[in-house]
Each structure stands twice: as C-alpha cells, then as structure tokens.
Amino acid sequence: MRLSVVDTERCIGCQSCMFACARRLGKGGLAGTCIGVRSIGGMERGFKVVVCRACDDPPCARVCPVGALQVRRGGGVRLDEARCIGCGHCRDACVIGAVFWDDETGKPMICVHCGYCAKFCPHGVLTIERADTTESAAARVGMATGTGGERAEGQESLERALEASNVAHATEKSAEGAGANA
Amino acid sequence: MLRGDPLANVLYIDLSKKKHWVERREDLFEKSIGGAGAAVELLHEECPRGADPFSPENPIVFAVGPLTGLFPLASKTVAMFKSPHTGNLGESHAGGRSAVAIRTAGYGAIVIRGANDIPGYVAIHGSEVHFRDARTLWGMRDSFTVGRIIRENEPAAGLRSIMRIGRAGERLIPYACVTTESYRHFGRLGLGAVFGSKKLKAVVVSGKHSLPVGGGEGAAGAAEYRRVYDQIYQEAVASPVMKKYHDLGTPENVLPLNALGGLPTRNLKDARFEGADRISGEALAEHYLGRRLACSHCPVGCIHIAALREPDENEPYFYKTSMISYDYELIYALGSMLGGSDPEGLLKLIDRIEVYGLDAMSTGVVLAWATEAQERGLVSEDAAGGLRLAWGDYPAYLEAVRRIVEQPNEFYAALARGVEHAASVYGGEDFALAFGGNEMPGYHTGPGAHLGFLVGARHSHLDSAGYSVDQKVLMKRQIPPDELAREILKEERWRQVLSSLVVCFFARGIYSPERTAAALRVAGFEYTADDLKRIGADIHRRKYAFKFREGFSFETLRVPGRIFETPSPAGLLDGQYFQTVVDCVRKDIPAGGP
Numbered sequence: 001m002r003l004s005v006v007d008t009e010r011c012i013g014c015q016s017c018m019f020a021c022a023r024r025l026g027k028g029g030l031a032g033t034c035i036g037v038r039s040i041g042g043m044e045r046g047f048k049v050v051v052c053r054a055c056d057d058p059p060c061a062r063v064c065p066v067g068a069l070q071v072r073r074g075g076g077v078r079l080d081e082a083r084c085i086g087c088g089h090c091r092d093a094c095v096i097g098a099v100f101w102d103d104e105t106g107k108p109m110i111c112v113h114c115g116y117c118a119k120f121c122p123h124g125v126l127t128i129e130r131a132d133t134t135e136s137a138a139a140r141v142g143m144a145t146g147t148g149g150e151r152a153e154g155q156e157s158l159e160r161a162l163e164a165s166n167v168a169h170a171t172e173k174s175a176e177g178a179g180a181n182a
Numbered sequence: 183m184l185r186g187d188p189l190a191n192v193l194y195i196d197l198s199k200k201k202h203w204v205e206r207r208e209d210l211f212e213k214s215i216g217g218a219g220a221a222v223e224l225l226h227e228e229c230p231r232g233a234d235p236f237s238p239e240n241p242i243v244f245a246v247g248p249l250t251g252l253f254p255l256a257s258k259t260v261a262m263f264k265s266p267h268t269g270n271l272g273e274s275h276a277g278g279r280s281a282v283a284i285r286t287a288g289y290g291a292i293v294i295r296g297a298n299d300i301p302g303y304v305a306i307h308g309s310e311v312h313f314r315d316a317r318t319l320w321g322m323r324d325s326f327t328v329g330r331i332i333r334e335n336e337p338a339a340g341l342r343s344i345m346r347i348g349r350a351g352e353r354l355i356p357y358a359c360v361t362t363e364s365y366r367h368f369g370r371l372g373l374g375a376v377f378g379s380k381k382l383k384a385v386v387v388s389g390k391h392s393l394p395v396g397g398g399e400g401a402a403g404a405a406e407y408r409r410v411y412d413q414i415y416q417e418a419v420a421s422p423v424m425k426k427y428h429d430l431g432t433p434e435n436v437l438p439l440n441a442l443g444g445l446p447t448r449n450l451k452d453a454r455f456e457g458a459d460r461i462s463g464e465a466l467a468e469h470y471l472g473r474r475l476a477c478s479h480c481p482v483g484c485i486h487i488a489a490l491r492e493p494d495e496n497e498p499y500f501y502k503t504s505m506i507s508y509d510y511e512l513i514y515a516l517g518s519m520l521g522g523s524d525p526e527g528l529l530k531l532i533d534r535i536e537v538y539g540l541d542a543m544s545t546g547v548v549l550a551w552a553t554e555a556q557e558r559g560l561v562s563e564d565a566a567g568g569l570r571l572a573w574g575d576y577p578a579y580l581e582a583v584r585r586i587v588e589q590p591n592e593f594y595a596a597l598a599r600g601v602e603h604a605a606s607v608y609g610g611e612d613f614a615l616a617f618g619g620n621e622m623p624g625y626h627t628g629p630g631a632h633l634g635f636l637v638g639a640r641h642s643h644l645d646s647a648g649y650s651v652d653q654k655v656l657m658k659r660q661i662p663p664d665e666l667a668r669e670i671l672k673e674e675r676w677r678q679v680l681s682s683l684v685v686c687f688f689a690r691g692i693y694s695p696e697r698t699a700a701a702l703r704v705a706g707f708e709y710t711a712d713d714l715k716r717i718g719a720d721i722h723r724r725k726y727a728f729k730f731r732e733g734f735s736f737e738t739l740r741v742p743g744r745i746f747e748t749p750s751p752a753g754l755l756d757g758q759y760f761q762t763v764v765d766c767v768r769k770d771i772p773a774g775g776p
C-alpha cells in the first residue's frame with residue numbers, strides 16, 4: 001500500500017492527519033508525526049502536504065552509509081533503527097522533506113504507508129492506494145521498538161498495524177519502567 | 183494531572199528585563215483546568231489593583247488546556263489582560279495554530295510582563311525565547327506584510343503561530359485586535375492596544391513536544407485514547423452543526439436571523455435588512471468563496487476566505503486579487519449595521535480593517551453610530567473633516583476607518599476610543615450600542631441576547647449565547663425573569679469549563695459534561711461531570727471577583743435605549759422585565775468574591 005496525496009487544494013490545514021500519525025503510537029502532540037501540512041506562504045495561499053512518496057528508487061536509502069534504510073517492496077523504505085547512526089544524510093537526500101526527525105532519539109521517522117492518517121482526513125486530500133507488492137506497516141513499529149520491522153506478506157490491514165502498534169507501545173513502556181504515565 | 187505533563191509549565195517573559203523563566207504550576211491546572219480558569223488566576227496574581235491598562239504592570243496572559251493537542255476542536259487559546267477598552271476584565275479567544283503551538287512548545291500558559299523600550303517581538307521556539315528587534319516592522323501600514331516578514335525570519339513552518347498587531351494596536355486604539363495566522367483574532371477588548379503599549383509587535387510560538395496520555399497503562403492507554411478520540415472525531419465530522427460551519431461557515435446565520443427579524447440593521451433602527459440576500463453566506467460563497475481553512479486540530483474548517491478580484495483604476499488588464507476572511511459578525515457589523523448591501527464594498531472594508539488590525543465588531547458599531555449621529559445633526563460634516571457618512575456608502579466608510587487610525591481631528595480621536603466615549607462627547611447615547619463598554623454583537627433576537635451582553639463577564643455574545651434562549655424559548659413563550667437569569671448564568675458557568683479545556687464553542691454539543699470527563703481522564707484529570715460544573719461556577723466567580731475589584735458594578739451598567747425601540751423576534755423588549763433579570767443575576771453573584 002502506498003499513501004498518496006489526491007488534491008492539496010482540498011486541504012483546509014486542520015492537521016488531523018499529523019495528529020493521527022502521532023496518535024497511532026498512542027502519543028499526543030505532533031512530535032511523532034511523519035506527515036507535514038503547512039501553508040505555502042501564508043494561509044491565504046493554501047497548503048502543501050509533505051508525505052513520503054514511496055519512491056521506487058529512494059534516494060534516502062541510497063545515501064544511508066550503514067544500510068539502515070531498506071528499500072521496501074512496492075516503494076519507500078523501512079528503517080532499522082538499531083543500525084541507524086543518526087547522521088541525517090537521508091533527511092538531506094529527500095528533496096521534498098518527507099524524512100521527519102525525532103529530536104528525542106536523534107533518528108529519522110519514516111512513513112510506513114499504513115494509511116491511518118488518510119482515515120482522519122475529513123476532506124479527501126489523502127488516500128491509500130494499493131501498490132503491486134505490499135509489506136507490513138510494522139516497519140514503523142519496528143522503528144519505535146528498535147527491533148526492526150516484522151515482515152508480513154500479502155494484504156496489509158490497518159487493524160493489524162494498529163494491533164502491532166499497541167504491542168510496540170507496551171514494549172516501550174515496559175522498557176521505560178512502570179508508572180511512566182502515573 | 184499526568185506526571186511531567188508540560189501543561190503545568192508557565193512561561194514568564196519579562197519584556198523590561200529581557201528575562202524569561204518557567205515555573206511548574208500544577209496547582210493552577212489541577213484547580214482550574216487550564217485556559218480561562220488558569221488565566222483568570224494568573225491575572226489575579228499578576229495585575230495590580232487599579233493598574234493602568236497601558237502601563238507595563240498590565241500583564242498579558244495566554245493559556246491553553248489539557249485537551250489541546252490531544253483532541254479535535256480543543257483548538258483555542260484564551261488571552262487575559264486588563265482591557266483598555268472597558269478598564270476592566272479583558273478576555274479574548276483565538277484559534278489558528280496558537281493553541282497547539284503553545285501546548286507543543288511545552289507550556290500551559292505564557293505570562294508577559296513589563297514593556298519593551300524599543301519595538302520588539304518575542305519568538306518562543308520550545309524552550310528557547312528570543313527577544314527580536316522590530317523597529318523596522320513598527321509603523322508598517324499593512325499587517326499582512328508584517329506577517330510575511332516574520333514568517334520568513336522564523337523557523338518551524340506549519341508548527342507555529344504568529345500573533346501580531348497592526349497600526350491600530352501601535353496607535354493604542356483600545357479596540358485594536360491581535361491577529362494570528364492572517365485570519366484569526368483575539369478580537370475583542372483591545373489586546374492589540376496592550377501589545378502596542380508594550381511596543382510588542384508580535385509573539386511567535388512554535389513547538390514539537392509530544393504530549394503524554396493516561397487512560398491506562400501502555401497499550402491499554404493508547405487504545406483508550408484512540409477510542410475516546412474516534413468518538414469525538416466521528417461526531418465532529420458527521421454532525422449537521424459541524425457541516426453547517428464547514429459549508430457556509432458562520433455567515434449561514436445571516437438569512438435565518440434576517441427572516442426572524444433579529445439582524446441589527448442601520449445602527450439597529452431596524453432588525454431586518456432588505457439587502458441581506460446580497461451579503462448572505464450563500465451569496466458570498468457563490469460569488470467569492472476562494473478557500474476554506476481550519477484551525478489546527480479542527481476537522482471542521484469554518485474559516486471562509488473570499489477571493490476579491492479588482493481591476494486597477496488606471497491600467498487596463500491589471501488586476502489584484504485579495505483573499506479576505508469573512509464571518510457572520512463581520513457581515514453584521516460592516517454590512518447590515520451600516521446598511522451596506524454591496525458585497526465588494528463590504529469585503530474591501532473587512533480587508534481594510536484587517537490591514538489595520540482593528541476589532542471588526544467595535545469598528546462597525548462605531549461607524550454605525552457616527553452615521554446616525556451625522557444624520558441627526560449631532561456631528562457636522564465640518565467636524566468630520568468634510569466627510570459625510572451615509573448608509574451603505576463604502577468609499578466613505580473606508581476613509582473613515584483610515585481616519586480612526588490616523589486621528590486627524592477630535593472627532594476621529596473620539597471614535598477611536600469607542601462608541602460609548604464618542605457618545606459621551608457628542609450625545610446620542612441612546613443609540614450608542616455598547617454593553618459594559620463593549621460594542622454590541624449581531625443579535626437582536628430578544629431579551630436573552632442583550633442581557634447576555636450586559637451581564638456576561640466579557641460582555642460578549644459568546645459568554646452565554648442568550649440569542650439561543652431567545653430563539654428556543656422566548657420567541658414561543660414568556661418565562662419569569664428569575665428563570666431567564668438562571669438560564670443565562672447556567673450557560674455562562676458551563677462555558678467556563680469549555681473555555682478552560684480549551685474547546686471551541688462550536689463543539690459545545692460534542693463536549694457534553696460526560697464526554698468532557700472521559701476526554702479529561704485520558705489527559706490525566708479525574709473529574710466527574712458534577713466536579714466540572716462546580717469548577718465552572720468557581721471560574722465565573724473568579725472573573726467577577728476581578729471585575730468588582732476593578733470597579734465593576736451592576737448598578738451603573740448602561741443600557742442603550744435603542745434596544746427597547748426596535749421590535750425583536752421575541753417582541754418589543756420590556757425595560758421593567760429587563761431590569762428584574764439584571765437584579766436576579768446580581769443576587770446570584772456575590773459582590774465580594776472569594
């Protein structure tokens with residue numbers, strides 16, 4: 001599956017997609033978002049929607065010196081956070097700015113094309129399209145846990161991605177120690 | 183609240199000393215939620231009794247709430263200050279990106295103290311605070327240009343708010359606004375002039391903090407967050423009320439209010455406007471709507487922007503296209519109230535007021551009074567510097583607005599101080615339409631609306647939405663004065679909770695007490711619906727405590743006679759009934775306060 005921007009002219013700049021992306025992993029705010037909506041020079045001119053295009057030959061992966069970005073079947077990349085050294089070359093290589101940065105870990109955040117954001121776009125700006133081959137959205141989850149994405153063949157379902165994210169969240173919390181949210 | 187929630191961080195900025203620091207204030211947010219509740223406490227702490235609103239000792243407080251950045255439509259920032267317009271409680275709300283930016287910058291509230299010695303602006307990027315030179319921006323004619331320059335000078339596009347003033351704020355016009363994201367405003371009660379008095383051109387805020395959620399441990403917490411979120415979101419995108427605000431926006435109300443006979447027209451000499459169908463939400467959408475926008479984290483997107491294409495006066499095939507935000511209140515204040523049915527004239531006047539950074543409602547009511555004052559011979563053409571104002575004459579109104587800002591003579595200097603002041607100089611107080619010193623909003627639906635303006639803590643139609651009581655109840659049957667007083671107070675007290683979360687009032691139907699409690703649980707606040715109602719009443723009392731402290735009194739409230747002369751949809755207003763309701767409200771609000 002591949003996330004796609006249908007029509008930026010329909011975008012009202014509500015940023016619901018950005019919040020959705022962060023919320024997928026149970027987080028509030030916008031720190032964890034892999035999608036960016038911003039005006040193109042003042043609200044009067046409308047918006048641009050920055051999202052990973054799932055390039056067939058992704059420059060971000062080509063410049064990674066440690067092979068932490070694996071080219072995903074069907075386009076785009078998935079991140080092996082354990083390998084990543086946080087050099088930022090991938091971010092510089094992406095001319096549309098779709099490699100987002102996690103300031104807390106000092107590592108990139110990469111869209112896994114799960115389509116959760118599209119579900120929260122109230123005006124049909126975003127959609128999820130089927131690509132020739134697909135791969136599990138668990139790649140992003142892998143990023144969160146630092147264990148690498150678990151690969152699943154065939155039809156990817158959003159529900160499965162969410163389930164996986166819950167597991168990841170639980171793992172995260174137990175790693176941080178109990179009562180982090182008390 | 184959740185341990186480590188950045189909401190408890192209050193950022194203090196001292197403009198005089200160019201210092202800033204953060205204090206953890208869990209006490210504030212646990213007691214009063216956030217937003218209006220936290221802001222009124224900070225105002226009590228920061229503002230000395232009897233402070234001159236234009237002195238450095240008048241603080242500016244911005245506050246957001248626990249749901250900001252977590253739930254849809256919790257998209258507003260509350261500003262509090264002592265109002266230079268009324269000399270009393272100043273409170274104004276705005277959306278745009280301001281609320282999410284403040285919350286994700288890592289703060290629940292920002293307090294600005296002191297004053298700049300030279301024009302400056304403050305840039306807050308997360309934990310960094312910069313005091314920037316704004317001497318070059320000061321005096322710039324067009325506030326859009328100012329926004330553009332700051333946009334280019336500051337980082338964090340898409341994650342920031344740029345709150346700025348125009349010439350009106352610099353010139354200390356007490357009904358100057360603060361504009362954010364080009365089209366949203368801390369409109370009422372003169373925050374722009376308080377900025378101006380501090381030589382503060384703008385406040386930029388950006389952030390990218392993640393926000394903690396509670397609602398259970400680990401995966402269960404995340405799932406609960408998404409469950410509560412999805413309910414609110416689905417209701418927001420599916421409800422007919424929200425669809426109405428998305429389709430036509432607030433101007434949807436023009437035609438229904440006009441049909442009822444509740445649309446103030448020509449300084450409320452009438453309540454029906456024969457030209458309403460030319461400036462209705464439908465007409466503006468059909469001919470001019472160019473774009474719709476949303477505040478950050480609001481899927482509704484009620485902001486409607488007209489594209490106005492104008493030919494150059496001299497050069498053929500030379501056009502300029504302006505993008506102009508319109509809303510119901512602007513159509514009322516600058517359209518029907520001025521007898522204006524030319525949509526292009528109306529849009530140009532809205533644009534001019536935006537450029538100067540004036541409050542549109544106050545400006546419209548001031549112009550309406552000035553037109554009638556001239557009509558009645560209270561103000562000569564000479565006194566007005568050769569200008570003759572006439573209903574619907576937009577070129578004259580455009581010129582009058584320029585003069586209100588520039589103040590070339592005494593008459594415009596008087597207009598620049600508001601309608602109540604102008605009438606105290608020139609007469610015509612009976613048709614000077616202000617309540618508690620604040621120019622009236624666009625509802626002549628019955629006693630509920632006007633009583634709401636009069637006894638509301640900020641003299642706003644949004645305090646208690648009395649127009650809603652008029653339409654739902656009073657148009658059908660009379661109710662005893664004490665019952666109306668109770669209705670108004672009940673609504674205003676509950677709205678203190680919404681404006682402490684801080685939820686947009688358009689979503690008040692979605693954020694019921696029970697659902698609000700569920701959302702707050704996710705944000706780490708354990709309140710029952712009854713707790714919330716009690717807190718709402720407390721906040722309302724604290725606002726009134728400030729008002730009484732600063733000299734407010736129910737006895738001296740002025741009611742413009744005009745509202746009793748023009749029939750409303752609920753009939754002709756009865757002065758005796760009106761006064762009895764005020765007495766009932768007064769009895770319910772202890773003068774001393776806690």
